Amino acid sequence: MISRRDFLARSAFIGCSLAASPLATPVTFAAAAWDARLVVIILRGGMDGLDVVRPVGDPAYAALRPTLAAANLGLDLDGYFQLHPALAPLMPLWQREELGFFHAVSTPYRDKRSHFDGQDILEAGTDPRGAFARGGWLNRMLQVMPDVRADTAYAIGNNDIRVLNGDAAVANWAPDARLTLSPAALRLAELVMEDDPALHAAVAEAQMLSDSTAPGGGGGRAHQKVARFAADRLRGSARIAAFSLNGWDTHRRQDRSLPRSLQQLSETLLTLRSGVGADVWGKTAVIAMTEFGRTARENGTGGTDHGTAGLMVMAGGAVRGGQVMGRWPGLDPANLYQERDLMPTADVRAPAAWIMRGLTGLDRSTLETSVFPGLQMGSDPGLLR
DSSP states (O other): OOOHHHHHHHSSOOOHHHHTOOSOOOEEEEEOSSOOEEEEEEEETOOOHHHHEEOTTSTTHHHHOHHHHHHSOOEESSSSOEEOGGGGGGHHHHHTTOEEEEEEEEOSOOSSOOHHHHHHHHHHTOOTTSOOOOSOHHHHHHHTSSSOBOOOOOOOSSOOOGGGOSSSOOEEEOOOOOOOSOHHHHHHHHHHHTTOHHHHHHHHHHHHHHHHTOOTTTTSSHHHHHHHHHHHHHTTTEEEEEEEEEOOOOSSOHHHHHHHHHHHHHHHHHHHHHHHHHHHHTTEEEEEEESOOBBSSOOTTSSOOBOSOEEEEEESTTBOOSSEESOOOOOSGGGSBTTTBOOOOEETHHHHHHHHHHHHOOOHHHIIIIISTTOOOOSOOOOBO
């Protein structure tokens, strides 16, 4: 037998929206003896970091995005960057320095801009041009940590969190989800829209709306149920939680679709914070990562297309927030990647590795060879308190 993902990857019906589909949202945990907590959120679909944390101080920004830049006034962060207004509920975290961002980051993946390939590389934590490593990077971290044990297991849903796949034992759980399209109808829709970004973005949007209104078994919407369950386990023996939030594929009407996804992210982070309590939150780091960013220029349908460099979101009481980190490359045409995308100036694995080092005490050599093979972490950016 093959997994659902393997079957889909081999079929003729793979569509852009399927890779960004919110229909199955598993959450995976690992329990261990150390005291810090790490939450990894995979933002599936390619989040537009240039709209989430807007470089309004860059002279080229408004010209590249005349519609998006004028749609909603952002919230000032540092005089150069503004936060998307849909994340306004997170401003108290920013002001308490419990929220931060790392801009212009990407995986080593380039050019083809495929959701499936991008997500595979992000969760594997490897460079496709370098050495192969089995499983996901969080699981490889667990394999080199002492006193790791499996938490109580819950397995609902069909989609793997590949970042925690591997030889180390972990527990699995997923919330209820309501599927309003039959598999045959969904496959037909994907086939029809496969080569049309506007169509597959519309299907992805419809799926996200269906999932966001699902009752989720008496605990609110699916992402809130995930966050509450994660918080409950992290208050106990669990030390790591990984799950995904979906619906970030914003090819059209980004001013309408992105705020809904950002609202889910905001609610997820705030539910985690309230759920774990002040003591646990103080030793928690949350990192939210996406497979790639989006084009610097908006397209003709009020959206953005698949790009390269994006944004990492960091939250938690253990995080040294209140700052937008990373080396800003600029948005002049000569500074764009292939004259279309935000230029990557840092490997997204490096800030993740520094956070893991600070939380767990793993040495740099292990992180660069076993957890993220081939990574050069560079100097410590000081992401933790």
